[in-house]
Amino acid sequence: MVEMRNRMNDIEKAKKYTWEQSDWIVHRNGYFSMKECVYFYHKGQAIFNPWLDMMGNSIEEPFSYYGKEKVDEFCRRIVAKKGGIKQVHQVTVDSNILEFLKMLYFGVTDNPFEAASRSAYTDMCRTIRFHGKNGEALRKSIDVLLEERISELIDVDNSGKYTQWHYSICKQIVDKYEAAGIEFYIGQAQKWVNMTLKYLYVLVPDVVEPFYRFLHIPLDNYIMDIAKKQYGVPSLSTAWSRISDYQDYLDYEQKLMEVIDEMPLDWEFKKWVESVRQQKSIKSS
Numbered sequence: 001m002v003e004m005r006n007r008m009n010d011i012e013k014a015k016k017y018t019w020e021q022s023d024w025i026v027h028r029n030g031y032f033s034m035k036e037c038v039y040f041y042h043k044g045q046a047i048f049n050p051w052l053d054m055m056g057n058s059i060e061e062p063f064s065y066y067g068k069e070k071v072d073e074f075c076r077r078i079v080a081k082k083g084g085i086k087q088v089h090q091v092t093v094d095s096n097i098l099e100f101l102k103m104l105y106f107g108v109t110d111n112p113f114e115a116a117s118r119s120a121y122t123d124m125c126r127t128i129r130f131h132g133k134n135g136e137a138l139r140k141s142i143d144v145l146l147e148e149r150i151s152e153l154i155d156v157d158n159s160g161k162y163t164q165w166h167y168s169i170c171k172q173i174v175d176k177y178e179a180a181g182i183e184f185y186i187g188q189a190q191k192w193v194n195m196t197l198k199y200l201y202v203l204v205p206d207v208v209e210p211f212y213r214f215l216h217i218p219l220d221n222y223i224m225d226i227a228k229k230q231y232g233v234p235s236l237s238t239a240w241s242r243i244s245d246y247q248d249y250l251d252y253e254q255k256l257m258e259v260i261d262e263m264p265l266d267w268e269f270k271k272w273v274e275s276v277r278q279q280k281s282i283k284s285s
Contacts, residue, residue, distance in 0.1 A: 044257030120195035187243030
């Protein structure tokens, strides 16, 4: 009986703190850092208030709607946050070590946007067929374009606006290459854009944090293999680098986001490493 009473008290506290958090988010007009909030992921959407359904309507029983495990963990975390209790999963890294690792991977650079774009380009450029044309000047022009266009994301406060921006920048990149007589696909553009934003988050997380929750998952063989084997997401009818229709790309992204219960890029960071390790293990056995 005492245990039941304590649980009910904790739930009421969590509900009270949740509505306080919701009020704070509303007054921020959608512009806030995820690090400042307690949330969980459900069917491709970040949930900041489990006492609201996914359409924003009030519900009395969030445990059955979202699942007991998710809501229990949410309640524990928001009560702990309000009580000033540090979350045990937080890890700190010495800043000098972090800077060393960044320099080791990205090289010496004063421009994190250029460094992120350059590394993202390296990830997918093997799929481009230049047929003797020089693509260096074109690559540099995309570096500049990405830096200019990423600044627009400061005004993005929902996933719909982000997807509109994402489609626009992908199409711009495709058009630039095709104008130069080089065949280029939406699949290649999404990899370039998505990986640039992923790398930018590693280099300057505070720049990306306000819109991090809206970022798409970079599609490649590693991710699509995990999606099929672990989550039952059907493979595309073409290679990721040869996706020509943005809607086909977006449909796949949405199917994937519906079956994961984490922030999309949080999930991708973890699953990409897992897939690479599995592939290496298979090759060495």
